[in-house]
Amino acid sequence: MVEAPSAPHSDAGEEKRILSGMQPTGALHLGNLEVLRAWAKLQHEYRMFCCIVDWHALTTMFDRTQEIGPAAQAVAADYIAAGLDPDRCSIFIQSHVKEHAELHLLLSMVTPLGWLERVPTFKEKRDNLQLNEESVSYGLLGYPVLQAADILVYRAHAVPVGKDQLPHLELTREIARRFNNLYGPVFPEPASIVNEATAVIPGLDGRKMSKSYNNAIYLSDDADTVARKVNEAFTCPTKIRKTDPGIPENCVVCQLRRVYDPDGYQTSWEEDRQGLRGCVQNKRELTEILNATLEPIRKRRKELLADPESLARYLREGEDRARALASDTMRDVRAAMHL
Ligand code: TYM
Numbered sequence: 001m002v003e004a005p006s007a008p009h010s011d012a013g014e015e016k017r018i019l020s021g022m023q024p025t026g027a028l029h030l031g032n033l034e035v036l037r038a039w040a041k042l043q044h045e046y047r048m049f050c051c052i053v054d055w056h057a058l059t060t061m062f063d064r065t066q067e068i069g070p071a072a073q074a075v076a077a078d079y080i081a082a083g084l085d086p087d088r089c090s091i092f093i094q095s096h097v098k099e100h101a102e103l104h105l106l107l108s109m110v111t112p113l114g115w116l117e118r119v120p121t122f123k124e125k126r127d128n129l130q131l132n133e134e135s136v137s138y139g140l141l142g143y144p145v146l147q148a149a150d151i152l153v154y155r156a157h158a159v160p161v162g163k164d165q166l167p168h169l170e171l172t173r174e175i176a177r178r179f180n181n182l183y184g185p186v187f188p189e190p191a192s193i194v195n196e197a198t199a200v201i202p203g204l205d206g207r208k209m210s211k212s213y214n215n216a217i218y219l220s221d222d223a224d225t226v227a228r229k230v231n232e233a234f235t236c237p238t239k240i241r242k243t244d245p246g247i248p249e250n251c252v253v254c255q256l257r258r259v260y261d262p263d264g265y266q267t268s269w270e271e272d273r274q275g276l277r278g279c280v281q282n283k284r285e286l287t288e289i290l291n292a293t294l295e296p297i298r299k300r301r302k303e304l305l306a307d308p309e310s311l312a313r314y315l316r317e318g319e320d321r322a323r324a325l326a327s328d329t330m331r332d333v334r335a336a337m338h339l
Pocket of ligand 1: 019020021022023024031032034035056146150151159160161163164165201202203208209
């Protein structure tokens with residue numbers, strides 16, 4: 001685990017809080033799962049707020065809003081199926097806690113435009129999604145300000161994420177610092193928590209696994225779909241025959257094996273390097289390992305989605321706890337800003 005510089009804000013003895021979130025832009029995938037597994041461990045040490053960030057999803061899905069609600073329900077089911085305990089952590093939908101929007105507005109007044117234009121994820125989205133000028137909205141540029149509001153409205157001390165989110169967290173700390181300098185010490189500067197071993201899970205084509213690259217294995221994929229996708233995954237390009245020595249570092253199948261078989265992968269990597277095993281065996285074994293990991297999650301998410309009342313209750317309870325804390329923070333924010 002890597003921790004970024006920690007808070008100057010002194011609150012020794014106070015409870016430690018975590019906020020993190022995922023976008024309901026579609027089903028969650030293995031890259032998201034690794035972050036979820038980290039959350040599941042942290043829920044025993046911290047007071048956790050696990051947000052489903054539907055307003056963020058609007059930045060790219062503003063013309064398909066009818067898909068966001070059902071996706072948010074599925075993300076809630078995935079959170080719980082992956083190990084979050086709804087009694088221990090607060091699971092909720094961002095748009096149900098309006099304080100996020102108010103803080104976003106206030107923080108937008110103290111965030112220089114230049115900071116946002118420099119954020120690499122903004123440039124990446126603009127280029128990779130081939131957005132035309134009409135689709136690059138004010139909201140898309142302000143995405144990291146809304147993310148800062150999500151975190152700061154709970155005065156979170158730490159934020160567990162994958163590596164792609166680090167620029168957003170750096171910006172969150174800068175915004176918090178600027179706010180505190182202008183109006184007094186309201187916010188701690190949140191540390192990022194990134195697990196080095198799983199910071200970037202590769203997709204089937206070797207790029208970062210992502211919903212938008214069409215290279216993901218989803219938590220909802222059935223066993224046959226997982227097998228088909230693993231079969232199509234990129235392997236080491238210089239290993240043509242089984243006896244050719246492989247370079248596991250260049251093979252998506254070997255990389256995924258390291259994540260999902262952390263105790264046993266070394267033997268298979270060594271055999272791969274020595275040309276003692278081929279891609280077919282690697283793919284068959286990875287499929288088995290992934291399906292063994294995913295099967296209990298698939299089962300639990302199915303049960304949860306078949307019981308919408310319980311899911312709604314978990315979300316309502318999470319939302320009430322989140323709102324109570326967020327409204328306390330907003331009282332302090334308004335007072336600090338003389339509003
Ligand atoms: P999102 O929905 O893109 O991703 C959710 C989380 O999954 C991680 N992740 C990955 N980790 C490793 N390998 C991958 N291939 C991979 N793909 C995704 C992401 O790093 C993230 O931790 N901006 C956030 C959502 C957000 C948020 C927040 C996060 C909104 N407000 C406040 C933390 C705190 C995002 O786009 O997540």
